[in-house]
Amino acid sequence: MAKQTILVVDDEKDLLDLIEYNLRKEGFNVLKAENGEEGIAMAKEHSPDLVLLDIMMPKMDGLQAVEVMRKDAELKRIPIILLTARSDEKTEVEGLNKGSDDYITKPISTTKLISRIKAVLRRFDEKEEATNILEVHNITIDRDRYIVYKDGEEFHLPRKEFELLFFLASRKGKVLDRQTLLNKVWGDNIYVVDRTVDVHVRKIREKLGDHYIETVKGVGYRFKE
Template identity: 40%
Template sequence: MAQPRILIIEDERGLIQSLTWYFNREGYETLVAHDGVEGLRKAQTMLPDAVLLDLMLPGMSGLDVCRELRAGERTRDMPIVMITARAEETDQVVGFHMGADDYVTKPFSTKILLQRVKALLRRIDGNSDGNEHIEHLGVRIDRVRHRAMIEGAVLDLTPTEFRLLEVLLRQPGRAFSRHQLMDAAIGEGSIVLERTIDVHVKTLRKKLQSAGGPSDLIETVRGVGYRFRESHLETSEASS
Protein backbone atom coordinates (compact mmCIF):
# COMPACT_ATOMS: atom_id res chain seq x y z
CA MET A 1 0.00 0.00 0.00
CA ALA A 2 1.17 3.55 -0.73
CA GLN A 3 2.30 5.70 2.19
CA PRO A 4 -0.95 7.17 3.62
CA ARG A 5 -1.15 10.95 3.43
CA ILE A 6 -2.59 12.73 6.49
CA LEU A 7 -3.49 16.43 6.63
CA ILE A 8 -3.32 17.95 10.13
CA ILE A 9 -5.33 21.18 10.43
CA GLU A 10 -4.46 22.54 13.87
CA ASP A 11 -3.30 25.90 15.28
CA GLU A 12 -1.40 24.58 18.33
CA ARG A 13 2.21 24.41 17.17
CA GLY A 14 3.28 22.00 19.90
CA LEU A 15 0.50 19.55 19.08
CA ILE A 16 1.30 19.80 15.37
CA GLN A 17 4.93 18.93 16.02
CA SER A 18 3.96 16.00 18.24
CA LEU A 19 1.42 14.56 15.78
CA THR A 20 3.73 15.07 12.80
CA TRP A 21 6.58 13.25 14.52
CA TYR A 22 4.35 10.39 15.63
CA PHE A 23 2.57 9.82 12.31
CA ASN A 24 5.84 10.11 10.36
CA ARG A 25 7.36 7.48 12.62
CA GLU A 26 4.40 5.20 11.92
CA GLY A 27 4.93 5.47 8.15
CA TYR A 28 2.51 8.26 7.26
CA GLU A 29 3.19 11.27 5.08
CA THR A 30 2.01 14.37 6.94
CA LEU A 31 0.78 17.69 5.61
CA VAL A 32 0.15 20.65 7.94
CA ALA A 33 -2.11 23.70 7.97
CA HIS A 34 -2.35 26.26 10.78
CA ASP A 35 -5.75 27.77 10.05
CA GLY A 36 -9.05 26.80 8.47
CA VAL A 37 -8.60 28.62 5.17
CA GLU A 38 -5.16 27.10 4.57
CA GLY A 39 -6.44 23.69 5.64
CA LEU A 40 -9.37 23.76 3.24
CA ARG A 41 -7.09 24.82 0.38
CA LYS A 42 -4.62 22.04 1.07
CA ALA A 43 -7.34 19.43 1.40
CA GLN A 44 -8.84 20.47 -1.93
CA THR A 45 -5.46 20.72 -3.65
CA MET A 46 -3.58 17.73 -2.30
CA LEU A 47 -6.47 15.32 -1.59
CA PRO A 48 -5.05 13.60 1.53
CA ASP A 49 -6.17 10.12 2.56
CA ALA A 50 -7.50 11.49 5.87
CA VAL A 51 -7.86 14.81 7.72
CA LEU A 52 -7.28 15.57 11.41
CA LEU A 53 -9.35 18.71 11.89
CA ASP A 54 -9.39 20.97 14.95
CA LEU A 55 -12.81 22.42 15.76
CA MET A 56 -11.58 25.84 16.94
CA LEU A 57 -9.45 27.38 14.19
CA PRO A 58 -8.53 30.95 13.21
CA GLY A 59 -9.82 32.27 9.92
CA MET A 60 -12.40 29.54 9.33
CA SER A 61 -13.87 27.16 11.89
CA GLY A 62 -13.38 23.41 11.72
CA LEU A 63 -17.12 22.96 11.24
CA ASP A 64 -17.07 25.24 8.19
CA VAL A 65 -14.05 23.41 6.78
CA CYS A 66 -15.85 20.10 7.29
CA ARG A 67 -18.99 21.46 5.61
CA GLU A 68 -17.01 22.65 2.58
CA LEU A 69 -15.17 19.34 2.23
CA ARG A 70 -18.42 17.37 2.36
CA ALA A 71 -19.88 19.65 -0.33
CA GLY A 72 -16.97 19.10 -2.74
CA GLU A 73 -17.20 16.40 -5.40
CA ARG A 74 -13.61 15.21 -4.87
CA THR A 75 -13.53 15.66 -1.08
CA ARG A 76 -16.98 14.50 0.05
CA ASP A 77 -15.77 11.00 1.00
CA MET A 78 -12.52 12.14 2.63
CA PRO A 79 -12.22 10.65 6.16
CA ILE A 80 -12.32 13.41 8.79
CA VAL A 81 -11.45 13.14 12.49
CA MET A 82 -12.52 16.18 14.52
CA ILE A 83 -10.14 17.30 17.28
CA THR A 84 -11.31 19.71 19.97
CA ALA A 85 -10.76 20.85 23.53
CA ARG A 86 -14.51 21.02 24.02
CA ALA A 87 -16.21 17.87 25.29
CA GLU A 88 -19.85 18.94 25.30
CA GLU A 89 -22.16 16.39 23.74
CA THR A 90 -23.77 19.09 21.58
CA ASP A 91 -20.41 19.85 19.95
CA GLN A 92 -19.97 16.20 19.04
CA VAL A 93 -23.49 15.99 17.64
CA VAL A 94 -22.91 19.09 15.50
CA GLY A 95 -19.56 17.70 14.32
CA PHE A 96 -21.09 14.42 13.21
CA HIS A 97 -24.01 16.26 11.64
CA MET A 98 -21.56 18.27 9.51
CA GLY A 99 -20.01 15.03 8.30
CA ALA A 100 -17.14 14.19 10.66
CA ASP A 101 -16.33 10.46 10.75
CA ASP A 102 -14.89 10.46 14.26
CA TYR A 103 -14.31 12.80 17.18
CA VAL A 104 -11.53 13.03 19.81
CA THR A 105 -11.29 15.41 22.76
CA LYS A 106 -8.06 16.97 24.03
CA PRO A 107 -6.10 15.70 25.80
CA PHE A 108 -6.03 12.40 23.91
CA SER A 109 -3.74 9.45 23.40
CA THR A 110 -1.84 9.59 20.10
CA LYS A 111 -1.92 5.80 20.01
CA ILE A 112 -5.70 5.78 20.17
CA LEU A 113 -5.89 8.54 17.55
CA LEU A 114 -3.65 6.46 15.26
CA GLN A 115 -5.92 3.44 15.67
CA ARG A 116 -8.97 5.52 14.81
CA VAL A 117 -7.27 6.83 11.67
CA LYS A 118 -6.28 3.29 10.69
CA ALA A 119 -9.88 2.16 11.18
CA LEU A 120 -11.16 4.94 8.93
CA LEU A 121 -8.64 4.11 6.23
CA ARG A 122 -9.60 0.43 6.38
CA ARG A 123 -13.18 1.42 5.58
CA ILE A 124 -12.07 2.76 2.23
CA ASP A 125 -9.52 0.00 1.62
CA GLY A 126 -11.70 -1.30 -1.21
CA ASN A 127 -10.86 1.90 -3.08
CA SER A 128 -7.17 1.80 -2.26
CA ASP A 129 -6.12 0.88 -5.78
CA GLY A 130 -7.61 4.15 -6.97
CA ASN A 131 -5.46 5.98 -4.42
CA GLU A 132 -2.28 4.14 -5.33
CA HIS A 133 -2.65 4.37 -9.11
CA ILE A 134 -3.74 7.46 -11.02
CA GLU A 135 -4.23 7.35 -14.79
CA HIS A 136 -5.49 9.92 -17.28
CA LEU A 137 -4.90 10.52 -21.01
CA GLY A 138 -2.24 7.80 -21.16
CA VAL A 139 -0.27 9.12 -18.17
CA ARG A 140 -0.10 6.76 -15.19
CA ILE A 141 1.32 7.28 -11.71
CA ASP A 142 2.12 4.43 -9.34
CA ARG A 143 2.45 5.84 -5.82
CA VAL A 144 3.65 2.54 -4.37
CA ARG A 145 6.64 2.25 -6.71
CA HIS A 146 7.00 6.02 -7.09
CA ARG A 147 6.95 5.61 -10.86
CA ALA A 148 5.33 7.64 -13.63
CA MET A 149 4.67 6.42 -17.19
CA ILE A 150 3.11 7.67 -20.39
CA GLU A 151 1.74 5.11 -22.86
CA GLY A 152 3.84 2.49 -21.04
CA ALA A 153 7.12 4.43 -21.25
CA VAL A 154 8.71 5.18 -17.87
CA LEU A 155 9.39 8.86 -17.18
CA ASP A 156 12.64 9.85 -15.50
CA LEU A 157 11.32 12.44 -13.05
CA THR A 158 12.85 14.22 -10.09
CA PRO A 159 10.89 13.97 -6.80
CA THR A 160 9.55 17.51 -7.32
CA GLU A 161 8.45 16.74 -10.90
CA PHE A 162 6.76 13.53 -9.74
CA ARG A 163 4.82 15.36 -7.02
CA LEU A 164 3.88 18.15 -9.42
CA LEU A 165 2.58 15.67 -11.99
CA GLU A 166 0.63 13.78 -9.32
CA VAL A 167 -1.14 16.92 -8.09
CA LEU A 168 -2.14 17.96 -11.61
CA LEU A 169 -3.13 14.47 -12.71
CA ARG A 170 -5.38 13.77 -9.73
CA GLN A 171 -7.71 16.63 -10.69
CA PRO A 172 -7.65 17.03 -14.50
CA GLY A 173 -9.28 20.22 -15.71
CA ARG A 174 -8.75 22.05 -12.43
CA ALA A 175 -6.61 25.19 -12.58
CA PHE A 176 -3.95 25.39 -9.86
CA SER A 177 -2.21 28.61 -8.91
CA ARG A 178 1.58 28.66 -8.82
CA HIS A 179 1.41 29.10 -5.05
CA GLN A 180 -0.72 25.95 -4.66
CA LEU A 181 1.69 23.98 -6.81
CA MET A 182 4.66 25.29 -4.84
CA ASP A 183 3.07 24.04 -1.60
CA ALA A 184 2.30 20.65 -3.10
CA ALA A 185 5.43 19.94 -5.11
CA ILE A 186 8.20 21.78 -3.28
CA GLY A 187 6.90 21.88 0.27
CA GLU A 188 5.49 24.29 2.80
CA GLY A 189 7.91 26.96 3.99
CA SER A 190 10.33 26.59 1.08
CA ILE A 191 11.72 29.94 0.01
CA VAL A 192 11.43 29.86 -3.78
CA LEU A 193 10.17 32.16 -6.49
CA GLU A 194 6.90 31.45 -8.27
CA ARG A 195 8.99 31.36 -11.44
CA THR A 196 10.49 28.11 -10.09
CA ILE A 197 7.20 26.31 -10.83
CA ASP A 198 7.34 27.58 -14.42
CA VAL A 199 10.77 25.99 -14.81
CA HIS A 200 9.56 22.66 -13.38
CA VAL A 201 6.49 22.67 -15.64
CA LYS A 202 8.61 23.42 -18.71
CA THR A 203 10.93 20.51 -17.90
CA LEU A 204 8.01 18.19 -17.16
CA ARG A 205 6.37 19.05 -20.49
CA LYS A 206 9.59 18.23 -22.33
CA LYS A 207 9.90 14.87 -20.60
CA LEU A 208 6.28 13.97 -21.39
CA GLN A 209 6.78 14.91 -25.04
CA SER A 210 10.14 13.11 -25.31
CA ALA A 211 8.45 9.92 -24.08
CA GLY A 212 5.85 10.14 -26.85
CA GLY A 213 3.14 12.26 -25.28
CA PRO A 214 1.44 15.41 -26.65
CA SER A 215 3.14 18.72 -25.92
CA ASP A 216 0.01 20.30 -24.45
CA LEU A 217 -1.05 17.84 -21.72
CA ILE A 218 -0.20 20.52 -19.14
CA GLU A 219 -1.99 23.71 -20.08
CA THR A 220 -1.10 27.23 -19.00
CA VAL A 221 -4.08 29.08 -17.50
CA ARG A 222 -3.37 32.75 -18.07
CA GLY A 223 -3.38 34.81 -14.90
CA VAL A 224 -3.75 31.69 -12.71
CA GLY A 225 -1.23 28.90 -13.23
CA TYR A 226 -1.56 25.45 -14.77
CA ARG A 227 -3.95 22.54 -15.25
CA PHE A 228 -3.84 19.06 -16.75
CA ARG A 229 -5.92 18.55 -19.89
CA GLU A 230 -9.34 17.08 -19.15
CA SER A 231 -9.95 15.17 -22.39
CA HIS A 232 -8.39 14.00 -25.65
CA LEU A 233 -11.05 15.95 -27.52
CA GLU A 234 -9.96 19.16 -25.82
CA THR A 235 -6.33 18.39 -26.71
CA SER A 236 -7.06 17.65 -30.35
CA GLU A 237 -9.23 20.74 -30.71
CA ALA A 238 -6.54 22.91 -29.18
CA SER A 239 -3.99 21.43 -31.58
CA SER A 240 -6.13 22.03 -34.70
Protein backbone atom coordinates in the same frame (compact mmCIF):
# COMPACT_ATOMS: atom_id res chain seq x y z
CA MET B 1 3.27 0.58 -1.28
CA ALA B 2 2.77 4.34 -1.40
CA LYS B 3 2.89 6.23 1.88
CA GLN B 4 -0.43 7.70 2.95
CA THR B 5 -0.59 11.43 3.59
CA ILE B 6 -2.32 12.94 6.63
CA LEU B 7 -3.18 16.64 6.74
CA VAL B 8 -3.27 17.89 10.36
CA VAL B 9 -5.09 21.20 10.91
CA ASP B 10 -4.78 22.76 14.37
CA ASP B 11 -3.79 26.18 15.72
CA GLU B 12 -1.79 24.67 18.62
CA LYS B 13 1.73 24.51 17.19
CA ASP B 14 3.11 22.22 19.92
CA LEU B 15 0.32 19.73 19.30
CA LEU B 16 0.86 19.92 15.53
CA ASP B 17 4.53 19.13 15.97
CA LEU B 18 3.81 16.24 18.37
CA ILE B 19 1.25 14.65 16.05
CA GLU B 20 3.54 15.13 13.05
CA TYR B 21 6.44 13.43 14.85
CA ASN B 22 4.36 10.39 15.80
CA LEU B 23 2.65 10.04 12.44
CA ARG B 24 6.00 10.15 10.64
CA LYS B 25 7.28 7.42 13.01
CA GLU B 26 4.34 5.30 11.81
CA GLY B 27 5.35 5.83 8.18
CA PHE B 28 2.87 8.53 7.13
CA ASN B 29 3.60 11.65 5.15
CA VAL B 30 2.36 14.69 7.09
CA LEU B 31 1.10 18.11 6.03
CA LYS B 32 0.28 20.84 8.56
CA ALA B 33 -2.03 23.85 8.58
CA GLU B 34 -2.98 26.24 11.39
CA ASN B 35 -6.53 27.25 10.46
CA GLY B 36 -9.49 26.02 8.43
CA GLU B 37 -8.89 28.23 5.39
CA GLU B 38 -5.26 27.13 5.11
CA GLY B 39 -6.33 23.52 5.60
CA ILE B 40 -8.87 23.68 2.76
CA ALA B 41 -6.26 25.22 0.43
CA MET B 42 -3.69 22.52 1.30
CA ALA B 43 -6.26 19.75 0.83
CA LYS B 44 -7.05 21.08 -2.65
CA GLU B 45 -3.37 21.29 -3.55
CA HIS B 46 -2.16 17.96 -2.12
CA SER B 47 -5.21 15.64 -2.02
CA PRO B 48 -4.35 13.96 1.32
CA ASP B 49 -5.62 10.52 2.30
CA LEU B 50 -7.15 11.85 5.53
CA VAL B 51 -7.65 15.19 7.29
CA LEU B 52 -7.31 15.49 11.08
CA LEU B 53 -9.13 18.67 12.01
CA ASP B 54 -9.46 20.79 15.16
CA ILE B 55 -12.75 22.63 15.70
CA MET B 56 -11.81 25.83 17.51
CA MET B 57 -9.52 27.69 15.10
CA PRO B 58 -9.25 31.23 13.69
CA LYS B 59 -10.49 32.30 10.23
CA MET B 60 -12.56 29.14 9.67
CA ASP B 61 -13.42 26.67 12.41
CA GLY B 62 -13.38 22.91 11.96
CA LEU B 63 -17.15 22.49 11.60
CA GLN B 64 -17.21 25.08 8.81
CA ALA B 65 -14.24 23.37 7.16
CA VAL B 66 -16.02 19.98 7.19
CA GLU B 67 -19.06 21.59 5.59
CA VAL B 68 -16.96 23.21 2.86
CA MET B 69 -15.10 19.97 2.11
CA ARG B 70 -18.25 17.87 1.87
CA LYS B 71 -19.74 20.31 -0.67
CA ASP B 72 -16.56 20.48 -2.79
CA ALA B 73 -16.27 18.05 -5.73
CA GLU B 74 -12.49 17.76 -5.25
CA LEU B 75 -12.56 17.20 -1.49
CA LYS B 76 -15.81 15.44 -0.60
CA ARG B 77 -14.33 11.91 -0.73
CA ILE B 78 -11.48 12.60 1.74
CA PRO B 79 -12.08 11.06 5.19
CA ILE B 80 -12.13 13.59 8.05
CA ILE B 81 -11.52 13.12 11.78
CA LEU B 82 -12.41 15.94 14.16
CA LEU B 83 -9.94 16.21 17.07
CA THR B 84 -11.15 18.75 19.60
CA ALA B 85 -11.28 19.81 23.23
CA ARG B 86 -15.07 20.23 22.88
CA SER B 87 -16.63 17.13 24.41
CA ASP B 88 -20.30 18.12 24.49
CA GLU B 89 -22.71 15.80 22.72
CA LYS B 90 -24.33 18.58 20.67
CA THR B 91 -21.03 19.50 18.98
CA GLU B 92 -20.14 15.85 18.39
CA VAL B 93 -23.51 15.18 16.74
CA GLU B 94 -23.16 18.35 14.64
CA GLY B 95 -19.68 17.33 13.50
CA LEU B 96 -20.79 13.85 12.48
CA ASN B 97 -23.93 15.17 10.78
CA LYS B 98 -21.85 17.60 8.73
CA GLY B 99 -19.85 14.67 7.38
CA SER B 100 -16.87 13.90 9.61
CA ASP B 101 -15.94 10.20 9.79
CA ASP B 102 -14.91 10.20 13.46
CA TYR B 103 -14.94 12.56 16.44
CA ILE B 104 -12.13 12.42 19.00
CA THR B 105 -11.90 14.53 22.14
CA LYS B 106 -8.64 15.85 23.58
CA PRO B 107 -6.60 14.84 25.43
CA ILE B 108 -5.89 11.48 23.79
CA SER B 109 -2.70 9.46 23.73
CA THR B 110 -0.84 9.47 20.42
CA THR B 111 -1.06 5.66 20.37
CA LYS B 112 -4.88 5.75 20.50
CA LEU B 113 -5.04 8.63 18.04
CA ILE B 114 -2.96 6.76 15.47
CA SER B 115 -5.08 3.65 16.02
CA ARG B 116 -8.26 5.64 15.27
CA ILE B 117 -6.65 7.20 12.18
CA LYS B 118 -5.69 3.76 10.87
CA ALA B 119 -9.21 2.45 11.55
CA VAL B 120 -10.80 5.23 9.48
CA LEU B 121 -8.28 4.70 6.67
CA ARG B 122 -9.05 0.95 6.68
CA ARG B 123 -12.78 1.59 6.43
CA PHE B 124 -12.23 3.99 3.58
CA ASP B 125 -9.89 1.58 1.75
CA GLU B 126 -12.38 -1.28 2.13
CA LYS B 127 -15.15 0.90 0.74
CA GLU B 128 -12.94 1.88 -2.20
CA GLU B 129 -11.93 -1.73 -2.86
CA ALA B 130 -15.58 -2.82 -2.89
CA THR B 131 -16.08 -0.67 -5.98
CA ASN B 132 -14.57 -2.96 -8.59
CA ILE B 133 -16.81 -1.95 -11.49
CA LEU B 134 -17.18 1.69 -12.45
CA GLU B 135 -19.70 2.96 -14.96
CA VAL B 136 -18.94 6.50 -16.10
CA HIS B 137 -20.30 8.20 -19.20
CA ASN B 138 -20.39 5.49 -21.90
CA ILE B 139 -17.59 3.33 -20.50
CA THR B 140 -17.45 0.54 -17.93
CA ILE B 141 -14.20 -0.18 -16.09
CA ASP B 142 -14.00 -3.70 -14.64
CA ARG B 143 -11.12 -3.91 -12.17
CA ASP B 144 -11.62 -7.63 -11.49
CA ARG B 145 -11.01 -8.52 -15.14
CA TYR B 146 -8.86 -5.52 -16.14
CA ILE B 147 -11.17 -4.77 -19.07
CA VAL B 148 -12.65 -1.47 -20.23
CA TYR B 149 -15.89 -1.47 -22.23
CA LYS B 150 -16.80 1.48 -24.41
CA ASP B 151 -20.18 1.28 -26.14
CA GLY B 152 -19.96 -2.51 -25.83
CA GLU B 153 -16.46 -2.78 -27.32
CA GLU B 154 -13.72 -4.36 -25.17
CA PHE B 155 -10.41 -2.61 -24.57
CA HIS B 156 -7.50 -4.38 -22.86
CA LEU B 157 -5.21 -1.65 -21.50
CA PRO B 158 -1.72 -2.33 -20.11
CA ARG B 159 -1.77 -2.58 -16.31
CA LYS B 160 -0.55 0.94 -15.45
CA GLU B 161 -2.79 2.59 -18.04
CA PHE B 162 -5.74 0.68 -16.59
CA GLU B 163 -4.86 1.54 -12.99
CA LEU B 164 -4.39 5.21 -13.87
CA LEU B 165 -7.75 5.30 -15.67
CA PHE B 166 -9.51 3.56 -12.76
CA PHE B 167 -7.93 5.88 -10.18
CA LEU B 168 -8.95 9.01 -12.09
CA ALA B 169 -12.46 7.73 -12.87
CA SER B 170 -13.08 6.68 -9.26
CA ARG B 171 -12.41 10.30 -8.27
CA LYS B 172 -14.49 11.83 -11.06
CA GLY B 173 -14.40 15.63 -11.02
CA LYS B 174 -11.40 15.82 -8.67
CA VAL B 175 -8.20 17.48 -9.87
CA LEU B 176 -5.19 15.26 -9.15
CA ASP B 177 -1.64 16.50 -9.49
CA ARG B 178 1.03 14.40 -11.18
CA GLN B 179 2.87 13.59 -7.96
CA THR B 180 -0.30 12.23 -6.36
CA LEU B 181 -0.94 10.07 -9.43
CA LEU B 182 2.63 8.80 -9.39
CA ASN B 183 2.41 7.91 -5.68
CA LYS B 184 -0.99 6.22 -5.90
CA VAL B 185 -0.54 4.32 -9.17
CA TRP B 186 3.21 3.62 -9.27
CA GLY B 187 4.06 3.85 -5.55
CA ASP B 188 6.40 6.27 -3.83
CA ASN B 189 9.27 3.77 -3.72
CA ILE B 190 9.41 3.54 -7.51
CA TYR B 191 11.43 6.18 -9.34
CA VAL B 192 9.50 7.56 -12.28
CA VAL B 193 9.22 11.12 -13.56
CA ASP B 194 6.18 13.37 -14.01
CA ARG B 195 6.39 12.82 -17.74
CA THR B 196 5.40 9.17 -17.17
CA VAL B 197 1.88 10.27 -16.21
CA ASP B 198 1.58 12.44 -19.33
CA VAL B 199 2.64 9.55 -21.58
CA HIS B 200 0.12 7.17 -20.02
CA VAL B 201 -2.70 9.71 -20.26
CA ARG B 202 -1.87 10.25 -23.94
CA LYS B 203 -2.02 6.50 -24.60
CA ILE B 204 -5.38 6.20 -22.81
CA ARG B 205 -6.73 9.07 -24.92
CA GLU B 206 -5.49 7.41 -28.12
CA LYS B 207 -7.49 4.28 -27.27
CA LEU B 208 -10.65 5.65 -25.68
CA GLY B 209 -10.83 9.23 -26.96
CA ASP B 210 -9.66 12.53 -25.52
CA HIS B 211 -12.94 13.69 -23.96
CA TYR B 212 -12.74 11.69 -20.68
CA ILE B 213 -9.54 12.92 -19.05
CA GLU B 214 -9.13 16.68 -18.85
CA THR B 215 -5.76 18.42 -18.51
CA VAL B 216 -5.74 21.08 -15.78
CA LYS B 217 -2.90 23.34 -16.86
CA GLY B 218 -0.08 23.66 -14.36
CA VAL B 219 -1.68 21.14 -11.97
CA GLY B 220 -2.49 17.71 -13.39
CA TYR B 221 -5.55 15.83 -14.62
CA ARG B 222 -9.24 15.38 -13.88
CA PHE B 223 -11.74 12.78 -15.08
CA LYS B 224 -14.62 14.86 -16.40
CA GLU B 225 -17.95 14.78 -14.56
